[in-house]
Amino acid sequence: MIKKMLLKDVARLAGVSEMTASRALRGAPDVSNATRAKVEEIARAHGYVPNRIAGSLSSQSVNLVAVVVPSLNSFVFPEVLSGISSVLKQSPLKPVVGISGYEMDEEEEVIREMLSWRPSGLIVAGLEHSEATQKMLLQADCPVVEVMDADGTPLRHCVGISHLQAGRDMAAQILARGYRSIGFIGTKMPQDFRARKRFDGFVAGLAEQGVALTDLEHYAGDSAIATGRLLTAQMLARQPDLDCIYYSSDVMSVGGYMHCLAAGLSVPQDVALAGFNNLPILEGLPLQLATTDACRRPIGERAAEIVLKVRDSAADLPLIRETLSPRINLGQSL
Amino acid sequence: MIKKMLLKDVARLAGVSEMTASRALRGAPDVSNATRAKVEEIARAHGYVPNRIAGSLSSQSVNLVAVVVPSLNSFVFPEVLSGISSVLKQSPLKPVVGISGYEMDEEEEVIREMLSWRPSGLIVAGLEHSEATQKMLLQADCPVVEVMDADGTPLRHCVGISHLQAGRDMAAQILARGYRSIGFIGTKMPQDFRARKRFDGFVAGLAEQGVALTDLEHYAGDSAIATGRLLTAQMLARQPDLDCIYYSSDVMSVGGYMHCLAAGLSVPQDVALAGFNNLPILEGLPLQLATTDACRRPIGERAAEIVLKVRDSAADLPLIRETLSPRINLGQSL
DNA sequence: TTTTGTTTTGTTATCGCTAACGGTTGCGCT
């Protein structure tokens, strides 16, 4: 293998024109079966890999959908991803993932990079973006779907849930069960807007019934079981009378539960726990922890469907805005 | 915004040639500060997003590194990813992830797709590939690094650990602690070659000391705590005398531990447990479970370093093959 | 002023592939 095989090499070896070879390899019509077979045979034999850069430049179309999420470590976005993939599989489009790291500047850079490849669609988590990003999303000449969140003003299409409402609903459930000395443990706010909204909704929900948070703890960095366990231990040490803790993530509530197991506290008798997301790690625990299902997979699926639909329709479709309803799973910890 | 802004539009508005505008925007030298400022200003004002497809075709270079992993759900690959990202951040290269789903055919397709974008490097998990894939990897005119595994013959560069040895080492540890009635719970073999190697190494390690597996269970699909719990329950029901279980993944061993917690079994007195990977979910549990650290982050870092190094050096470097040594963490469960 | 050297800017020719359209062939029909 001296030099990279080009389409013209394949064409020459097959004794046809470049154009015919191109058509044959793309499965385009107007090629006889004999010719197609010959071209394919030669391409395969020589390990020809088409240059999609050239192809896309020429055809002005890219079979990629950009997906920008804050992180892959959290267990939550892979599931959105898998919803997206499963829907795109019915089309020639493929998802490409970019990581924003919960940073607006990073997000801006990643989105600029993604858009510079002229994808067929862009799916981005969240409604909060830098000004430059907003401009890019508005000007992008491909379908853009903001996902996960419905509290705010989407720039284009949107599929998500109301985190404000999710927090409020969980507050209602907790109050309804008689808990009154309530703590909250969540991510460092400026970074994760959706966690902040849940927090705000939660506090508002408590306030509506005249209850205030007894204690509050924020942490930086990724959510981790160990962090949840540690912060829970600390909070319970500070506030021995606490009867319930709401966490911004299931990963954290599992950590809290681990503390309880280790400290011999019974849940929910000694302390009630509730998390958010309905992550797979909740399944299999000795006790089913309360959580809110964040509709991750459906959100991914809908977003992908919107991309496909908007792309296929010539006319400008009206903007699609969908708010899914998260379901609370009370489990056995409340 | 009627039509997509092109470089020539920016150039026209700035009163310079396309070439100068191109240079200015890329930060290339040979542009006066005044001109550069003007071009940048206009580009920003109009939200110009360069077309990297055209740029890459012309410059014959793509600032992307393809990373192909079996799954993102497993908690193990995100960490490899993050090792890769952290190293690439010092360069203009960016990682792009493709998912092979533990399927060789899918992997072939994903790699073909990736290579068709002519990336600056390709990092792929595992040493086992379809014939067509092998051919592609050998012919690819960019650095190729196979990662995670060192048992076998790499096609090009390689950074990994010996899973065979890891299994063998864990067997030695388990035997050294006096366990003799040992079970194994692992993924469906044909899919996950590394899990199979650990299994083979484990069985061989036991055999060396005249011990045979007492029981064995395979499951299909993703590893999950719930699955680990269920299979553990079943296995212990079948084999009440079992004194130790080795799992192909920490996710599963955590499930096993959850069963023990729920069933009131004490670990390791009633049954000892050991997993693999040293995943973050192990941290924070009431009991530290035995595991083997799979060096995920270092592997990602080294792979990225190799890509950078090989790319920068004009000459053909000799192939780099590195076998990292996984460290067993005995924890408190053996 | 002329010359030389250094910046800065412009021109031309691709990069590898495909859209659009034009041409050829073969066949059935009148």
Next chain:
DNA sequence: AGCGCAACCGTTAGCGATAACAAAACAAAA
């Protein structure tokens, strides 16, 4: 034979940027 229609296949002209080279502008040296 002559015509029309399909089915194939080839030619031409880009896609939007950049490499490589050429030219112009400007400054310093002679």
